[in-house]
Amino acid sequence: xxxxxxxxxxxxxxxxxxxxxxxxxxxxxxxxxxxxxxxxxxxxxxxxxxxxxxxxxxxxxxxxxxxxxxxxxxxxxxxxxxxxxxxxxxxxxxxxxxxxxxxxxxxxxxxxxxxxxxxxxxxxxxxxxxxxxxxxxxxxxxxxxxxxxxxxxxxxxxxxxxxxxxxxxxxxxxxxxxxxxxxxxxxxxxxxxxxxxxxxxxxxxxxxxxxxxxxxxxxxxxxxxxxxxxxxxxxxxxxxxxxxxxxxxxxxxxxxxxxxxxxxxxxxxxxxxxxxxxxxxxxxxxxxxxxxxxxxxxxxxxxxxxxxxxxxxxxxxxxxxxxxxxxxxxxxxxxxxxxxxxxxxxxxxxxxxxxxxxxxxxxxxxxxxxxxxxxxxxxxxxxxxxxxxxxxxxxxxxxxxxxxxxxxxxxxxxxxxxxxxxx
Amino acid sequence: xxxxxxxxxxxxxxxxxxxxxxxxxxxxxxxxxxxxxxxxxxxxxxxxxxxxxxxxxxxxxxxxxxxxxxxxxxxxxxxxxxxxxxxxxxxxxxxxxxxxxxxxxxxxxxxxxxxxxxxxxxxxxxxxxxxxxxxxxxxxxxxxxxxxxxxxxxxxxxxxxxxxxxxxxxxxxxxxxxxxxxxxxxxxxxxxxxxxxxxxxxxxxxxxxxxxxxxxxxxxxxxxxxxxxxxxxxxxxxxxxxxxxxxxxxxxxxxxxxxxxx
Numbered sequence: 001x002x003x004x005x006x007x008x009x010x011x012x013x014x015x016x017x018x019x020x021x022x023x024x025x026x027x028x029x030x031x032x033x034x035x036x037x038x039x040x041x042x043x044x045x046x047x048x049x050x051x052x053x054x055x056x057x058x059x060x061x062x063x064x065x066x067x068x069x070x071x072x073x074x075x076x077x078x079x080x081x082x083x084x085x086x087x088x089x090x091x092x093x094x095x096x097x098x099x100x101x102x103x104x105x106x107x108x109x110x111x112x113x114x115x116x117x118x119x120x121x122x123x124x125x126x127x128x129x130x131x132x133x134x135x136x137x138x139x140x141x142x143x144x145x146x147x148x149x150x151x152x153x154x155x156x157x158x159x160x161x162x163x164x165x166x167x168x169x170x171x172x173x174x175x176x177x178x179x180x181x182x183x184x185x186x187x188x189x190x191x192x193x194x195x196x197x198x199x200x201x202x203x204x205x206x207x208x209x210x211x212x213x214x215x216x217x218x219x220x221x222x223x224x225x226x227x228x229x230x231x232x233x234x235x236x237x238x239x240x241x242x243x244x245x246x247x248x249x250x251x252x253x254x255x256x257x258x259x260x261x262x263x264x265x266x267x268x269x270x271x272x273x274x275x276x277x278x279x280x281x282x283x284x285x286x287x288x289x290x291x292x293x294x295x296x297x298x299x300x301x302x303x304x305x306x307x308x309x310x311x312x313x314x315x316x317x318x319x320x321x322x323x324x325x326x327x328x329x330x331x332x333x334x335x336x337x338x339x340x341x342x343x344x345x346x347x348x349x350x351x352x353x354x355x356x357x358x359x360x361x362x363x364x365x366x367x368x369x370x371x372x373x374x375x376x377x378x379x380x381x382x383x384x385x386x387x388x389x390x391x392x393x394x395x396x397x398x399x400x401x402x403x404x405x406x407x408x409x410x411x412x413x414x415x416x417x418x419x420x421x422x423x
Numbered sequence: 424x425x426x427x428x429x430x431x432x433x434x435x436x437x438x439x440x441x442x443x444x445x446x447x448x449x450x451x452x453x454x455x456x457x458x459x460x461x462x463x464x465x466x467x468x469x470x471x472x473x474x475x476x477x478x479x480x481x482x483x484x485x486x487x488x489x490x491x492x493x494x495x496x497x498x499x500x501x502x503x504x505x506x507x508x509x510x511x512x513x514x515x516x517x518x519x520x521x522x523x524x525x526x527x528x529x530x531x532x533x534x535x536x537x538x539x540x541x542x543x544x545x546x547x548x549x550x551x552x553x554x555x556x557x558x559x560x561x562x563x564x565x566x567x568x569x570x571x572x573x574x575x576x577x578x579x580x581x582x583x584x585x586x587x588x589x590x591x592x593x594x595x596x597x598x599x600x601x602x603x604x605x606x607x608x609x610x611x612x613x614x615x616x617x618x619x620x621x622x623x624x625x626x627x628x629x630x631x632x633x634x635x636x637x638x639x640x641x642x643x644x645x646x647x648x649x650x651x652x653x654x655x656x657x658x659x660x661x662x663x664x665x666x667x668x669x670x671x672x673x674x675x676x677x678x679x680x681x682x683x684x685x
Contacts, residue, residue: 026647033654057598063565064669066680069656071665075565078655116644119577119599120569158598267659281659361541371542 023103029113031103035083035094036129039186039232040264044075044124044159046227047181054155056118056125058181058227063124076127076161077117081105081143085131089188089199091237093269094131104133107146115154125159125181126150136167136206144176151179159227166206170213177217182227182259185211187252190245194238197274215256228259235289236266236282237275241312243303246292250303253296263289288314295321298352299345317409322348325385326408329401332385333392336372337362348408349381369393381408433528434461439480444468446512450490452483453524462528466520497527501535511552513586522548559583560590566674567591569604570645572638577604580677588615592622605630645679652680 045062064073080094082104088096105113114126128146133139143162150156162176164185177183185207189195192204211231217224231252235245249261265281292314295301299321306320307313315323325332325348334343336358344355354377361367361375368388372379383393384404392399440455440463442448452466469482497505511523526549530537540546569577577599581591588608592615595604599617606615612627675681 026643026650029647030650030654033651037655037657051597051600053600055599055601059564061561063561065565066652066678067666067670068652069663069666070658070660071662071669072657072660073669074652074655077651113644113647117648119602120571120644120648121565121567121579121595122648124565265660267657283660357541360539364536364540365542367542374544374547375541376547 025109025113028103028105028109029079031101032080032083032105033078035100035131036078036080036127038093038264038267038269039078039127039129039163040072040262041161041184041230041232041260042073042075042078042127043182043227043230043260044161046259047159049157049159049181049226051157052155054157055115056156056158058157058159059124065121065123075124076159077114077123077125078127079105079110079113079129081110081128081130081139081146082133083131084133086134087132087199087201089201090270090272090274091188091198091234091266095270098270105146107142107149110146111149111154111156114150114158115156118156118158125161127161129163130165132165136165137169137172139165140168140172140176144172144179147176147179161227164210164214166202166210168210173210173213173217177214177224178221180225182230183214183225184230184232185214186232187211188233189238190233190235190240190248191238194240198237211256215258219257229256230258230260230262232262232264234266235263235286236278241307242285242289242292242314243307243309243312245289246296246303246307249293250296261293263293284316285314288316288320292320300342318405319348321346322381322408326401326405329399329404333387333399334385335387335390337366337389347382347385349378354378354382380411384408432460434459436461436463437478438463439465439467439478441467441469441472441480441482443485444470445485446509447487447490448483448485449512449520449523450493451486452520453493453527454486454489455483456524457528462521462524466524467517468520471517496531500530501538503538504530504535507538507549507553510556511549513556514552515584515586516552516555519552522552556585556587559585560587562674563587563591564594566670566678567595567606568678570639571642572635573640574638575603576638577602578607578635578638579604580607580609582610582673582676583608584610586611588613588624591615592617592624596622649680 043062044058045060047058048060049058051057062075064075066074068074082102083094083100084102084104085094085096093100110126110128114123117123118125128143130139130143133142147160147162150160160180161182161184162180164173164183166185187207188199188202195202195204211229214225214229218229233245252258252261263286265283265286266276266278267281268275268278292306295306296303301324306324314320318326325346331346334347341355341359344350344358345352350358354375357375357377358367358372361371365371366389369379369383372388384407438461440452442452449466456463472480497508508523508527511519516522522545525545529543529545533540537543537546563581563583567579567581569579572578588606588611591606595606596617601619602617603619604617607627607630608614614625614627614630616623616625672685675685
């Protein structure tokens with residue numbers, strides 16, 4: 001009896017093992033693309049790699065090749081090398097204790113897919129992540145094999161983005177960084193406590209130490225991950241305020257010189273006592289955070305300008321820039337033809353392009369409201385905060401917080417409001 | 424504020440000039456206008472022009488020497504002025520010729536600093552043309568799809584509104600430097616052919632669609648890409664409006680992953 005059960009067990013193990021080896025590349029692609037899709041980063045910009053007697057180059061501005069049903073850009077072949085994982089992070093679809101189909105690509109398969117998709121102009125390049133097999137360096141070594149194959153055997157000079165596996169060693173990072181265009185490592189959650197709660201296998205240092213080391217290498221070496229380093233965190237799985245998240249973002253940009261911090265609205269792929277019962281991802285909050293992120297990076301705002309202890313979360317009805325302006329009305333209205341470029345950037349509704357247009361044109365002509373309209377400067381919000389040649393667009397008595405707040409909220413097209421009416 | 428102050432010295436006439444559609448032909452007409460100090464009512468490529476009983480059109484023969492004079496004059500203003508004129512000329516907008524003419528005349532007077540006068544109507548107009556051409560080029564660099572034929576040639580179809588096939592061919596000749604490819608502009612019946620060394624442009628009369636059809640095969644990578652595309656969308660974030668905003672339906676016809684949803 002005992003020997004019968006043993007041999008049956010062995011028999012099934014062999015079948016499963018063989019099944020994994022003989023899994024068709026198409027099926028692997030379905031499994032491993034599905035497992036990778038929650039890593040939202042998709043940028044293919046920042047590298048000016050040239051073709052050297054092979055195939056591929058990188059376009060500095062990045063190129064979007066398609067757009068998915070969720071409206072997100074598809075620029076890279078985004079896959080896991082393997083969705084096997086020794087960790088059991090509660091929010092992750094690939095966590096060890098989930099019963100899902102598991103698969104692993106060979107290096108050759110990854111290279112073949114990349115080259116053939118690239119040739120047909122489906123993609124700008126490869127985005128390679130992985131679950132952790134055995135340990136960090138073992139996993140990264142396997143990823144390195146695929147990247148090495150692409151660069152050296154296939155002479156591929158297109159874009160490659162590789163995830164730094166938490167806990168990776170300096171030696172491993174050194175090897176892989178000179179072959180790829182971008183590296184990223186996800187901090188996953190906006191605080192140490194949240195990380196301990198939902199991803200107890202991932203030590204904070206496993207994430208921060210490699211991040212710090214990659215920043216250092218990028219600074220020191222020219223050809224090392226030349227499109228920089230990025231990170232990602234989940235928004236809404238834990239209780240941090242927008243202020244905590246934004247301050248953390250600002251610190252990471254300043255300390256690690258990251259190219260981007262990505263936010264991913266929490267989606268309940270798993271059930272757990274420690275996870276919130278959220279039906280839909282909070283896309284409005286995610287959008288507000290991205291708006292604030294842009295203000296930090298391009299409009300010279302500080303996190304403390306936008307949020308503080310008394311006001312720790314973004315307003316859902318008004319965007320962060322307009323909210324700041326309403327809270328700082330003593331700085332407005334500004335005279336379009338006189339103020340500095342930096343001040344032009346602070347006008348709600350005026351973006352980088354509009355500010356530039358105004359800045360250039362006013363040297364030669366004093367600009368009027370008509371001029372601004374013709375130049376396609378969007379005045380829907382801006383008009384409340386500016387004067388042209390000393391004139392406000394309506395009677396000056398209307399320039400007060402009460403009137404302006406009402407006007408800005410009730411006159412603006414809020415797409416989220418519309419959705420809730422017709423859902 | 425009178426935007427046409429400089430150009431007010433010129434005569435606005437009722438002339439309608441046609442030319443062969445080439446930029447040299449266009450430059451020939453520009454030199455003529457400068458000599459006569461006139462701004463005609465219409466300048467149209469004879470391919471686009473529809474005969475009209477109410478107006479007499481005059482066909483201007485392309486004169487390469489004349490066009491060289493204009494080309495050199497523009498080059499002496501600045502690289503950017505040259506660039507913006509060449510790209511705007513590729514636009515399919517019907518009134519593009521007059522817009523470029525007015526911008527050019529103002530450029531001769533103000534020089535390259537004209538490009539900073541963003542409130543002037545002719546600067547706004549030419550920048551709009553320029554942006555349209557650049558936007559479509561950038562989009563098609565991403566949306567163009569090659570099919571691998573049985574003889575290993577890569578074949579792609581497109582129907583660009585603007586005449587941008589040269590930009591596309593240049594881009595792919597660097598990226599796919601060792602491949603053989605054909606880019607087919609179905610609207611203009613034009614082919615860009617690349618053999619791993621240089622690009623050649625031909626009329627598509629030399630190509631038979633039947634032959635192409637016989638060279639197609641059941642490409643497993645096409646199937647895998649379609650499945651990949653379906654897999655990658657996150658259901659909980661479905662947003663058709665956003666998708667259409669970034670990827671207008673006019674491109675879908677030649678993109679295998681969405682062409683069945685047109």
